Every structure is written in structure tokens, then in C-alpha cells.
Amino acid sequence: MDVGIVGYGVYLPKYRIKVEEIARVWGDNAENIKKSLIIHEKTVPSLDEDTATIAVECARNAINHSQIDPQNIGAIYVGSESHPYIVKSTATIVAAATSAAPDLTAADYEFACKAGTAAIQATMGLVKSKMIRYGLAIGADTSQGKPGDILEYTASSGGGAYLIGRENLIAKILDTYSYTTDTPDFWRRENQEFPSHGSRFTGQPAYFKHVIAAAKGIMKRNDLTSDDFDYIVLHQPNGKFPLKVAKILDFDKEKIEKGLITPYIGNTYSGATLLGLAQILDEAVAGEKILAVSYGSGAGSDAFIIEVTEENEKKRNKKPLKDYINQKEYLDYALYAKFKGKIKGVNLERP
Amino acid sequence: MSKGVAVHWRLIPQRYNLIGTECKGCGQKFFPPRQLCPNCRRSGNITEITFSGEGKIYSYTLIHVPSEGLGFMKPYAIGIIRLDEGPLLTAQIVDCKPEDLAIGKRVNSVFRKVIVDGDSGIIRYGYKFKLTE
DSSP states (O other): OOOEEEEEEEEOOSEEEEHHHHHHHHTOOHHHHHHHHTOOEEEEOOTTOOHHHHHHHHHHHHHHHHTOOGGGEEEEEEEOSOOSOSSSOHHHHHHHHTTOOSSSEEEEEOBTBTHHHHHHHHHHHHHHTTSOSEEEEEEEEEOOOOTTSGGGGTBOEEEEEEEEESSSOSEEEEEEEEEEEEEOSEEOOTTOSSOEEOGGGGIIIIIIHHHHHHHHHHHHHTTOOGGGOSEEEEOOSSSHHHHHHHHHTTOOHHHHHTTOOHHHHOBOGGGHHHHHHHHHHTTOOTTOEEEEEOOBTEEEEEEEEEEEOHHHHHTOOSSOHHHHHHSOEEOOHHHHHHHTTOOTTOSSOOO | OOTTHHHHHHTHHHHHHOEEEEETTTOOEESSOOSSOTTTGGGOOEEEEEOOSEEEEEEEEEESSOOTTOGGGOSEEEEEEEETTSOEEEEEEESSOGGGOOTTOEEEEEEEEEEEOTTTSOEEEEEEEEEOO
């Protein structure tokens, strides 16, 4: 029995800040940062946007794309590391705002940047076992970067939603495989406003080890090589890491470039792999194969083998990611700091 | 803070999904929803309807002296929106500069935080509108 993607939706906030503007404030060399991280600008959420509003917008786009009745959704899982409440599920808000409630199960997931792909795996299981007809898996974030930290250049906002089902698939998910270890490369403790990270430790023993192991593991299990895939999309904390992994895995540069969007929107954390995949699906044709591998600090990777069907060409997404990437308005650092709530002691209330 | 939590909860269908009512007798649509048709009265037939969220700016104003809880947003635009299905409603118009606004411009609904009850209260989500690109 096939299981796969029935529809998908994306959302990016309208506002952007350029690397040059952040570097101007902290006295960094913008050209060096742009070159070393391969990043030009990042998204910034509006004053009244959070993970729940982003999750709702991309969920509505996914339901519109799939053309299903939301009352047939049996599970909604929202993966994020910036849920608006510590106690009260974001998924309940999404369920109400998509008219999917109340006959369904819902929960929030957390696994740094891979909570969204973990949500896809859970819905795949429920769909395949016929416990539910459709499952909605979302990865959305309004990520935080400490002012002056290197992460501030990339930590951005956005989300992707995927409706998983058995019928009318725009893409089949042929297999999924995960690789998980206890690796403290990036974390945020209770009551801490910003995450901490192990600097260079986030590279080799963390991102590279897990992404490569998951990619190799799923290819070996299915007896496939890089030549069998038309695209590869990876978690993209910056523009540089995925290019390096693609080279190590022997994928041509063209196969990774299509879904590499972080240079233009920043690292959308739980949204990153899902948005990169959407960028590929927006134009992919029947028969094309995609290797998608997420990464979540702490640490783990989820790998997926995806095959595009004719349905994707018949039912093109009317709200493609490129439209959201192109609709933008730049902020200076002062407004960015206000939007992100980084100014202390303000005598005004924010929504 | 827990003041008005029940009121917000009761209004979630309207605030999240623009659910109003329609009189099947005369065809008039209502938002916020009415339980009795003012035209047909006892012979009216009221049913639920979900509005598309598409419409036009009927009128608007810029708020420079903000309501409680909205200080960060000033100046902000409040518009009267004529929904394509007919009813007028009042809502904030977001993600635009004041000079971009004009009567007659097309807008569509978006899902946003409307107000937050301090540091520990609930977050009230609901509809706002943005200019249709």
C-alpha cells in the first residue's frame, strides 16, 4: 500500500533583514559572513506572528492544495522549538483554525530542527496502519538567535505543512529511516530566552555525522546510489553545510541547489527541510526521485525517499514558495530588534 | 490573567474561521452571526456559513493613540472591510505602510495574534486582513 503526500503548503513572513545590516551593528565583516555561511538575508516575523499563526497559514495552504475535507484529517502534529505556550498545544489552535477539529488526535513535537519530519513519520504510521485517513504534519518556527551571536545571521521564521494519506498522492514516500544519538551540540534550558551551542562542535560530530549517516543508511537499505536521485534536500542551518554534504555523498551540485533556500530566507529551523522540499515539489515532474534528510540538534536525522507522481503536475500548488520568497520588505536593525522583542524595558505592550 | 477567557473561547469559530450566518429565506448573510433574520423574522431560515475572507477596503483609519495591549503596533490601520459575500466587518489591516492603503483595494484575511493577556495570560488569535498582492 502506498503512503505519501496528498498536498503541501508553505508560509514565510514578509519582513527581511540583510546580513550587512546585522554586521553593521555588531562590527562584523559582512562579506566574510556571507561567504563563510552562504547567507544573504533572513525572514523576520511580524509583531503579531508566532509559530501558531505560521503553522495555521501553511496548514490552510496544504488543505487548499490537497482539496480534501479537513474533517477527514485524523491527526495534526506541529513540530517546533518555539511553540507559543509551554503548556497548551499549538496543534489545537491549528485544528480549530483549519476546521479539522474535533474528531482527531493532536500534539506538539519537539526535536530542535527535525520536529516537523518526525511529525511526518508519525502520521505515515497512522495512515499506513489505517488508523486515520489523513494526517497533517507541520514544521514551523520563529527561531531565536542571541544578539551578537553568529546564529543571529541565520535564525529566521517560516513553516511547511504536509498532508499525508493513501489516495491521490502527489508524491509517494517510499521509505523513511532515522539516525539518532545523544549529542549536546545545541540546546535551550527551561526559562532561557536564547539557545546555546557548541560552536564548531555543531559541525562534524553533529550535523555532518547524522545527516550523512541517515542518507547513507536509507540508500543502502534500498540499494540506491546518488545516481538514482534527481534531487537531494537537506536541513540547511546555513547555505554552506548542505553543499558540503552533497559533495561528500557524491551528488552533483545541481541536485542540491534546487532546494537550497536558506541563503535567501535564513534557517527556518523546523521549517527548513520541509520548505526546501516544497521548493522542489513546486516544479517536480512525475517519476523524479528526491532524497530528503532533516537534522535536529541533540541529535538526529530523518531521511525520506520520495517519488513524484503525475498528480503533482495535474495539481500544481497555487501558492508556491517562490511567491513568498519574492514578497518582501526590509527592516533596519532597530525595527528588527523591536519586532523580535529584543529591546528591554519597553513601556508599551505588544500583541 | 483569566478575564474573558470564556468569551474568547465562545467566539473562536468567528474569530478563527469567519463563520457567520445566512438566511436561506432572503439570502442575506450576517457577520457577526445573527440567530434571527431582521427581514424575514419568524419565517427566516438561518444556517451557518464560512466566509471566504476575500473583500475590499470600504473605509479605514490610522490609529496613533493605541488601545491597551497594542502600543507596539502604532500607528496601525483599522479598516471596515466589505466581504465579497456582502457583510461589513471591522478589522486591523497589517503588513502594509499607511501610504499603501486606499478605499477599494482588495484584501484577504490572515490568521494573527490579536491581543495577548500580559505575560501569563492567554494569546487571543483571530482574523486580520492584508492587502492582496
